[in-house]
Amino acid sequence: MRNAWTSDVDTISNLPCNVLDGILGCLPWKDAVKTSILSKDWRYKWVTRQELDFNDEFFKSFKQDEEAKRIIYQVLLVHQGPILKFRLCRITSCPDIDHWMHFLSKKNVQEFTLHVSLGNKYHSPHHLFTFQQLRFLELQDCLFHPPLGFKGFEKLINLDLVRVTFDPSIFTNLISKSPLLERLRLRCCTNLDILEIDAANLKFYEFIGKTKSISFRNAPMLEKVTVAILGRRLLTDTSPVCSNFPKFFYYMPSLLELEICGTILEYLIKGGLPESPPTALNNIKSLIISSMSLINAEVVSSAIYLITSCPKLQDLTIDFVSTLLIFFIKVIEYGFLFI
Incomplete structure (x- = not known):
């Protein structure tokens, strides 16, 4: 009887999709993409990854931010399926964020984190307020101004705002329209x-x-x-x-x-x-x-x-x-x- 080490059966490749997504989700982005060279079956497994975390470590792995942003564009372009969690830190370009938010508005995002590194605070894009499945929202160094007719985040559970500027009436309205809210953090805001x-x-x-x-x-x-x-x-x-x-x-x-x-x-x-x-x-x-x-x-x-x-x-x-x-x-x- 062959043991697990000599078997011809590719046990890992035959794991359920959600299990594979979990495994790939534990890898840094570069390592996750490198799995595409393992075999034909693995070539596009990483493109269904449901958690995209472009944190400080991701940007530090590139010599220039422009190179990192090109990778983000490519990842979003080939991505398939929903993106349940999206985290973006240390970004310095407003147009890039706007383009990515437009893409994410169609991905049923449930957890969204945005840390901006700009001299002037970044206006939250209109598309953010279309995230109807949003359960976790963390913003840092942003201007928070929902459009007229904004109906709130009905499924929001966690709200974390750091150095965010907003009109006090907007804050009151946001809380009243988030009936499921369980965690609220306001640090150095308006x-x-x-x-x-x-x-x-x-x-x-x-x-x-x-x-x-x-x-x-x-x-x-x-x-x-x-x-x-x-x-x-x-x-x-x-x-x-x-x-x-x-x-x-x-x-x-x-x-x-x-x-x-x-x-x-x-x-x-x-x-x-x-x-x-x-x-x-x-x-x-x-x-x-x-x-x-x-x-x-x-x-x-x-x-x-x-x-x-x-x-x-x-x-x-x-x-x-x-x-x-x-x-x-x-x-x-x-x-x-x-x-």
């Missing part, structure tokens, strides 16, 4: 006067940026929240009579993990601390407070109030800002100069 989250299925939320007011509405599934405000004195007291504490924690009973910065504590104490802690704190198991100052007694009291209001707390991390650093910040704020 400054928002009012940041209000209304997403019934949201489970993970991260915001790093600038805003004047922040609150949650209708977030019954939200389990993890990370909020860091960039800059000082950006959050303002929009409701001087009522406490901001219950406003911030309004209606998110499933909250398990919370990470906030010291600036948020300053915001929460405006209007005073409520006698009864919000019910959203009842199930928190992990709490991280970063960049907290020990100089402001009210902020310290707010932190203590928050900690003692979490009866199920298991993990606590507090990152303090040094007194010396705060001193220099105050010096800069008041315009003093020491030589």
Whole structure:
């Protein structure tokens, strides 16, 4: 009996197409294309690859970006079948992106990532908003402006925006038209006067940026929240009579993990601390407070109030800002100069 090493049967070539696609998907692009020389049967197996990842490593493998872009054009030209996942990083040419997006609009893309390396931010192409099967969207250094009549991404589950510029009303509209959204990350995007989250299925939320007011509405599934405000004195007291504490924690009973910065504590104490802690704190198991100052007694009291209001707390991390650093910040704020 012949063993697997001496058998004439080509076991790998006879594997199901989805298994072969998975194997080829684990190879770098150049290696995947090289499989075409194995035999006639393998000549075009790579052209049905459903995940196209043109990342930094792909571009670094070429001496010039123009050569890399020619390869991308050739791959898209001969590709057959759907492209479920498309990732493009470090691209520097707008016309090329527009051409590729037109091609992808017919490929039922479910996961799309675009990192642009341009001096000026890139306008998201019209074809992006035709991706009706989109479940994962990650944009970096782009201008996000949907066309009139945009009906949202009805199947979107994960939205990740980094240094993306958009109109605040567009953001609100996008969230409301993404009913399945579970993960939302906003990092260093457009400054928002009012940041209000209304997403019934949201489970993970991260915001790093600038805003004047922040609150949650209708977030019954939200389990993890990370909020860091960039800059000082950006959050303002929009409701001087009522406490901001219950406003911030309004209606998110499933909250398990919370990470906030010291600036948020300053915001929460405006209007005073409520006698009864919000019910959203009842199930928190992990709490991280970063960049907290020990100089402001009210902020310290707010932190203590928050900690003692979490009866199920298991993990606590507090990152303090040094007194010396705060001193220099105050010096800069008041315009003093020491030589």
